[in-house]
Structure formats: C-alpha cells, structure tokens
Amino acid sequence: MAFTVFGPTYRPRLARREIVGLADPMLPNGYAPPEALVGRTRLQYFKTLVKRARARKVDHAVVESPAYGHALGTIGVHPHEITVVPNSPSASVVTASPRVSRWPLPESGRITLIYPARPYPHKNFDFLGHVAEALATKGRDVTFITTLTAEELTAYSPATQAACIPVGIVTQAQLGELYQAAHAVFFPSLLEVSSATPLEALSLGIPLIAADRDFVHETAGQAAWYFDPRDPHDAASAILRAVAQPDEVKRKVEQGRHLVDNRPNAVDRALRYTELINQHLDEIGQGPRPTVVVAHPAQQHSFRTAEAVATAGYRLRYVTPIYDRPGSLTNRLVRLLHGDARARAASRRSQRLDDDDVVQIYEPVALLLLLLQRFRLSRMPFLVWFRFLVLIFGWKLRRIVEQESAVALISYDTFSAGTFRRLKQTSPQVHLILDMSAPAAPSVDDILESFVENHQGTRAADLLSEERDGFFYQQNTRYAAREIALADHFLAASTFTQMTLKLQGVDPERIHICRYGIDTDPIEPLKHVQSPRPLKVVFLGTLAARKGVADFLMVAKDLQASNFEFVAIGAHDRKKVHVPEDLNVRLTGHVTRPVVNDELATADVIVFPSLADGFGLSVLEAMRSGATAIVSDHAGVSDLIEEGVNGFVVHPGEADLIEHHLKTLERDRHVLARMQRAARATAQGRTWNLYQQELKAALESIIGETQ
Incomplete structure (x- = not known):
C-alpha cells in the first residue's frame, strides 16, 4: 500500500492500494471562481487535465474540507472513497515566541500586515498595491510583509512592489517570528482548499483580515474581518475597521483561539492518517466488502432497503434522483417550502445513511416528474415523462453498477427491465434482484379479470374493465412480465406476492420474503374500552x-x-x-x-x-x-x-x-x-429492524456472508 500526503503522483502504480492527499483547487470542475482562472495558460490547463486523470485512479483520497471532497465528485472521485482530515497549523509556527500585543495602533502610525504565500495567480498579490492606494486616499500608510523573493516581487505592479517587503522563503520557525512583526494577517486569496494561514493567525492570537470566501469562513467563522478580494476599497475599509476597534480585536482574537482549540491539531491529524492506513491494511488483509447497489428513481421504501444493506455489512451505493443532501437541488428547494410541503420534502432523506453512500442522478428530471404528478387534468404527460426517466435512469444505473464492480443490484418492479437486460449482456456475474413492492402485474391482471367477470354490471367492475383496457396499463403489464423473466432473485413483502410470482413460473427458491415494518414510537394507542360511543x-x-x-x-x-x-x-x-x-x-x-x-x-x-x-x-x-x-x-x-x-x-x-x-x-x-x-x-x-434481519438473511443466501 502507498500513502502520498500531497498528490496526485505521476509515477507508475507500484502498490496494490493507493491513498493520496488531494488539495489542488484547480482539480474539481467548477470549484475555482472565474477570477481565479484569469491568465491561466494552455499548458497549465493541460497539466490540470493530467492531474484529474491521475486523481480518478486513486483508491482513496484524503482532503482537508468537506466542500472540496464533494467537489471532487465532478471529476469522478466517488464520495465513498474520500476521507476528510481537517487542516491544522504547523507546530513550528505556533510555538514561536509569545505574541506581543501591537494594539491599539496610533492613528498616524503605519499599518503593518503580513501575507505569507507563494506567487501563484490565485494568491492575488497585485491586489496588495491597489489596497495600499485605497488606504492612501484615506490618509493611512500600509506595509505588507510577504514571503516573496525580491525577484518574484518584480513580476507585480509598481504599486505592489512599493507596498511590499519581500523577505523571501523562510522556515516555519522564522515564519512564526515574522508574524510577531505584524499588526494583523492579511489574506486576500481568491481560491484555496483549506489554507493554514488563517489557522496560524487564530492560533497566535493575531487579528485576521481575510477574503470573504467559504474556505476562510469554514476556518475562522466570525473571528475575522471580511472583504471582497476583488474590491480594494472594501479591503481598505475592513483594515480600518480593525484598526479603529481594539475591543473588537480582543473579542475576535479570543473567539479565534476558541475555534482553534476545538479543531484537530497536528498530532490529531497524524493519528487520523495512521488510523486510515491501518484501516486499509486491514481491508487488504480481509478482502474488500461486496458492493450492493440499491436503485430507485422515486422513493417508496427504498430508503429502508438501502439502510438494511448498509446495516448488513455490505458496501452500499444507493442510486436515486431526489435526495435531500446538502448542496443538492432538492436541498435548495426544501428551503423555499413551508408547512406540510416542507415536511413532505424533509422525508426525502434518511438519517441512517451516510451522504457519501448516496449517488444522485437526473435530479431535475425527477423533480419535474413530481411537478407533473400534481396536475389533475391528465395523466398522459406524467406517464410519458415517467417512462423517459426510467429509460435514462437505467442507462446511467448500468454504468454505475459496472464501475462499482457490484456483486448485486436491488432494483424495483416497473423500473428494471431495461437495466436488467443490458446487465445480463455486459455483467452476467451481477445478481439481479427485483424488489417487488407490488404483486406480479400479470398475475394481478388475471385476478382483476376474474373479478370483472364475477361482478358484471357493477360500477367497480366497469372501472376495472376500463383500467385494464388502457394503453399504459397493458404496456406496464407486458413490461412487468419481461422484468420478472430477467430477474435472478426476488424480494417479496408477503406470501401473496410470492404466490403471484409462482403463478408466473418463478422457482420458489428464488423468492425471499422480507416483510415491511414501521416505526412504533410516534403514535400512542388510544385506550379503547367499552363505551356507548359509535x-x-x-x-x-x-x-x-x-x-x-x-x-x-x-x-x-x-x-x-x-x-x-x-x-x-x-x-x-x-x-x-x-x-x-x-x-x-x-x-x-x-x-x-x-x-x-x-x-x-x-x-x-x-x-x-x-x-x-x-x-x-x-x-x-x-x-x-x-x-x-x-x-x-x-x-x-x-x-x-x-x-x-x-x-x-x-x-x-x-x-x-x-x-x-x-x-x-x-x-x-x-x-x-x-x-x-x-x-x-x-x-x-x-419493526424495520426485523425487515433488516430478513433482508440480511436474503442477501447472505444470494451473495454469501460478508467478510
């Protein structure tokens, strides 16, 4: 096994399993804002493409923030194969000599700020000269201590050169001493994953004046003064607010130290790396857990099935379009809803599933389907759009099953024929399990036909006869027959469903009964006693x-x-x-x-x-x-x-x-x-716990026990 702290690597693969730390903000699609991409050359863009290709091949990625880990999904790094180990300040920096308070600053005094960074485009160094000019119009002078070399500084504007002191590349201990020379840390970076600079400022008790970006807020919260890193006048105002508020400086410094005290330190970070290495070494020794994909283009009880698979010890992939996961379109829409609509939308999430186990596909298509379902005038648009969703959902699902090397796919009646047919051709080793949320449709049709014959002339018989003559009813019945013929195994919620499958010629040994359950705590029973009431x-x-x-x-x-x-x-x-x-x-x-x-x-x-x-x-x-x-x-x-x-x-x-x-x-x-x-x-x-036990027994019968 190979562990690379700062990756990706470009050497040939030498280990059975690779764990690689990823922190390049250019890797994910759409992660970098447009202003951070200005001036990028074709060569830099090509290098990023190479890095992305290499990052996709790692077995497990280590990142420093959840937001960055989620963004890696845009280049094909699966969320389940990502571990977040938060950044921490260098011990050599924060153990420098104790901070000497340099506040309050005299009104006429020169403001000294430190910005330790290398000359990457997204570090926004030319912004420093514009900030110095904006402060000059307000009657204040500023000096920026930078870790640029004198030669590197010449690449920037004359205003930036005049405002900066280039101390060059320094050691961690020297950086700790440099922090003591500044009134505050100035951090105008346009793009980061999780920079150590804000953490070092908070740890040392130095005021932090930083870009109003999520990667700073995640670290500093309300313990910093924020500004727009594209607006030098806004930055100048933030600096002056800090200068004029010594009491606020004290409050924010104390708040910052509290934040750092509650974050993992460098030792915690090293221990987490060790735990991750040991975990993967154990998995290599034991062999990987079998992957089971649970897929449903709507919802029904599929949450419960996915929970049962995860509880049984299998590696889960739950594929669905609509899921209330942070950052999803569903999540954003939920925030706009109120009352009952919001309560119903909130049910589109399982508290027992890890968000990393959920794979959302075709979310906008499914949300439009829900909208069509609300219309009462005609079901035709809904039924047509439903079949369209089933079609494209199946195409993507097949690729996910193959990419995950899944041993089994649990899919649902009325959705699965196309997916099963293609997987039979491309991945015959995958166990195709049809979860029968309803009885076998062809057998049900026979039951309804018998009812109609025995109840001729009744309104119920007329309605059922009309339903059976419908185009979509007949199409769905034929679809269900093909689906049943393609499935390897069946999950049935009852002996009645089992009976309808047997009538279609299914071997009883391929039918596994897993009865549904309920949560028993929300409703207290009424004390029913003898009473004259109706x-x-x-x-x-x-x-x-x-x-x-x-x-x-x-x-x-x-x-x-x-x-x-x-x-x-x-x-x-x-x-x-x-x-x-x-x-x-x-x-x-x-x-x-x-x-x-x-x-x-x-x-x-x-x-x-x-x-x-x-x-x-x-x-x-x-x-x-x-x-x-x-x-x-x-x-x-x-x-x-x-x-x-x-x-x-x-x-x-x-x-x-x-x-x-x-x-x-x-x-x-x-x-x-x-x-x-x-x-x-x-x-x-x-209860649903009993359902989980029955499903686990079914999967062990079909796949074999987990290791």
Whole structure:
C-alpha cells in the first residue's frame, strides 16, 4: 500500500492500494471562481487535465474540507472513497515566541500586515498595491510583509512592489517570528482548499483580515474581518475597521483561539492518517466488502432497503434522483417550502445513511416528474415523462453498477427491465434482484379479470374493465412480465406476492420474503374500552376500485346506524368513485400525515378489502395506534393477521362478511378491546429492524456472508 500526503503522483502504480492527499483547487470542475482562472495558460490547463486523470485512479483520497471532497465528485472521485482530515497549523509556527500585543495602533502610525504565500495567480498579490492606494486616499500608510523573493516581487505592479517587503522563503520557525512583526494577517486569496494561514493567525492570537470566501469562513467563522478580494476599497475599509476597534480585536482574537482549540491539531491529524492506513491494511488483509447497489428513481421504501444493506455489512451505493443532501437541488428547494410541503420534502432523506453512500442522478428530471404528478387534468404527460426517466435512469444505473464492480443490484418492479437486460449482456456475474413492492402485474391482471367477470354490471367492475383496457396499463403489464423473466432473485413483502410470482413460473427458491415494518414510537394507542360511543371504522388509501372501496361503501350503506362512524381517509376521484351525500361516510380527501395520525388515534377498526396489494403499510400503522384490522386475503399484510385474535381476513367482494365482523365488534366491546391490544402488540413487533434481519438473511443466501 502507498500513502502520498500531497498528490496526485505521476509515477507508475507500484502498490496494490493507493491513498493520496488531494488539495489542488484547480482539480474539481467548477470549484475555482472565474477570477481565479484569469491568465491561466494552455499548458497549465493541460497539466490540470493530467492531474484529474491521475486523481480518478486513486483508491482513496484524503482532503482537508468537506466542500472540496464533494467537489471532487465532478471529476469522478466517488464520495465513498474520500476521507476528510481537517487542516491544522504547523507546530513550528505556533510555538514561536509569545505574541506581543501591537494594539491599539496610533492613528498616524503605519499599518503593518503580513501575507505569507507563494506567487501563484490565485494568491492575488497585485491586489496588495491597489489596497495600499485605497488606504492612501484615506490618509493611512500600509506595509505588507510577504514571503516573496525580491525577484518574484518584480513580476507585480509598481504599486505592489512599493507596498511590499519581500523577505523571501523562510522556515516555519522564522515564519512564526515574522508574524510577531505584524499588526494583523492579511489574506486576500481568491481560491484555496483549506489554507493554514488563517489557522496560524487564530492560533497566535493575531487579528485576521481575510477574503470573504467559504474556505476562510469554514476556518475562522466570525473571528475575522471580511472583504471582497476583488474590491480594494472594501479591503481598505475592513483594515480600518480593525484598526479603529481594539475591543473588537480582543473579542475576535479570543473567539479565534476558541475555534482553534476545538479543531484537530497536528498530532490529531497524524493519528487520523495512521488510523486510515491501518484501516486499509486491514481491508487488504480481509478482502474488500461486496458492493450492493440499491436503485430507485422515486422513493417508496427504498430508503429502508438501502439502510438494511448498509446495516448488513455490505458496501452500499444507493442510486436515486431526489435526495435531500446538502448542496443538492432538492436541498435548495426544501428551503423555499413551508408547512406540510416542507415536511413532505424533509422525508426525502434518511438519517441512517451516510451522504457519501448516496449517488444522485437526473435530479431535475425527477423533480419535474413530481411537478407533473400534481396536475389533475391528465395523466398522459406524467406517464410519458415517467417512462423517459426510467429509460435514462437505467442507462446511467448500468454504468454505475459496472464501475462499482457490484456483486448485486436491488432494483424495483416497473423500473428494471431495461437495466436488467443490458446487465445480463455486459455483467452476467451481477445478481439481479427485483424488489417487488407490488404483486406480479400479470398475475394481478388475471385476478382483476376474474373479478370483472364475477361482478358484471357493477360500477367497480366497469372501472376495472376500463383500467385494464388502457394503453399504459397493458404496456406496464407486458413490461412487468419481461422484468420478472430477467430477474435472478426476488424480494417479496408477503406470501401473496410470492404466490403471484409462482403463478408466473418463478422457482420458489428464488423468492425471499422480507416483510415491511414501521416505526412504533410516534403514535400512542388510544385506550379503547367499552363505551356507548359509535364504533369508528376507517378506510385508509386512495378511494379506488382496485383498493376494494366498493366493499367499504357497501358496508357503510348497510350499517346506516348511529352506533357506527365510517371515515374514508385518502384522495378521492369523484369521476370514478361516487359516494352519495346521504351515505354515512366522512370523506377527508388527501390530508397531511399529522391529520392521518389523529384519525387513526381514535379509530377502532380499519377495513382494507384490496383486490391485490403487496403489503399494506397503512393497516400496520392503524394497528400501531390500537385499531383491529379486517383485511383482504389478497393484501400482503394478511400474513400478520391471526383470525379472531388481532383481526379478520376476508376475500375481496365479501362485504357481507365484513359487515358481520363489524356488528360482532360493535356488540361486544370487550372482544374489541382484546383484539385491539393484540393488534397493537403485532405492530410493535413488526419493526424495520426485523425487515433488516430478513433482508440480511436474503442477501447472505444470494451473495454469501460478508467478510
């Protein structure tokens, strides 16, 4: 293994693994501001291209600031292979003789400032002459102590030459002594990664007057006077403000020392290097962790899958367009939102994932898709744009899987056919795992066809028949069949999804059941006791024929009595589902999560008569708050229902049986209370931690145990 503190290197690769320190601000695309690029020659630009090519080949990069590490992603250095080791001042500099206070400065006295830097273009040396001229117009003289040689100084303007003292190249100890000769450190650099000069000023208790740039703010915070490094008059004003404010100087100096005391020092930096070297030596001895890519162009439960992969010990790459990561377009948009919109946007982030494990692609395309989803006039633009996103997402995803040398890709139903087909051709060794968030679409189509035949003449049958005749429905069904045929393994949330896959000829050994879970802490259960109040029955989800809303409405119609309260929580398309105004059903429409939680907190029973559902998290959420469940055997959550213990299981279309169970529970509130307690216990036991364990077992079966 090779460790290079200041890289990149240009020698032939000699080690199995290379760790290289990168700090050239010209390396990342777009990191340098335009003013720092003025005067760059073609040769310098060519050298930067060579450095970028070499930097891409390192196994692990060490950088001095998070912002620079993030920027390296623009040239192909993956965030997961970057470690931030913050810069620190040189011990030889900060252990020089104690600082002698040179403040306050007499009004007529010459101001002496120090600027230790080499003559690189971005160091902005010609700016010093302009600052001296601006101060002269205000009646003050200034001298800049620089570490330029006399010969180097001749390359700058006469005004700069007149204002500067070139002491030449000095040792670290000599630099510490030079700091003592100045009233303040002047730092007008246009571009840095993380310069030691501001740190040295703060450590020595010397006032810092610096460029108003992020690389200084990250180090000095509010402990410096800032100016625009392109405006000499602004710089002159900053210098004069410092001169005129001895009390402020004292306050900022103390604040600066506090900042430095809370940063890693040179010893900490060396220890971090040692830890990094040992970590990589251990990995070389053990072999690299297998990489598993989890990819979803939207969200759904993919956060949880990614968390489970990382927890299981695999090296994770979570590929998604929309993620609330600092610096992302999503993050900037979230700041503009308020109320419920901001709360929903905040859910686009996992607190358990490292930002470096997340790879965002096609973020603007996906954000536009969300905007199209808000339009109610026509779904055609949304569906067309959705397929476009799936297409380009798949192209990029295949390249990421190949670049990462992944052993497995977990992708999701309705998104994966194209990616799977190309990877079968280019990377047949990759395990292609299809996460079935819904039952197998071709089998579901057979179920819906049977329902339509058995319920001819009903509004539900007519709606389902219309849906099945739709162009996109038929396209998606055919797409799903191709997807299933291409997958190597399947993650199913329930035995119902498993059954639909078996009907498509999938070997049961290739199906791994990983049931979803919930977080059990946000909602406290209601104390359900025998009471004369009406029995509250809720339906949670979109009011659609496929969700079995017809059964719910039929029961509500038959039980038009004061001892029942029916509530439908979810979006309602009145053109497709008609709810008579005199029906004993309260429609909430689409509501926020807090409102849903409030409704569930007082619910006694949830009815979920879906015709085909891979799981049904809404049922588990209702059970968490103490509601018993009546669910369809075509809903995956029925796996968790013990008949007569925590709920009941019915077949789609059995509205009369749902009605019978509700009458029983309304009549015997003691039985209801017992079943509600059991429902609550079931939900408490079905956490996402259990899902993680099941997914880990599935991956170990497919890939093998992590090392």
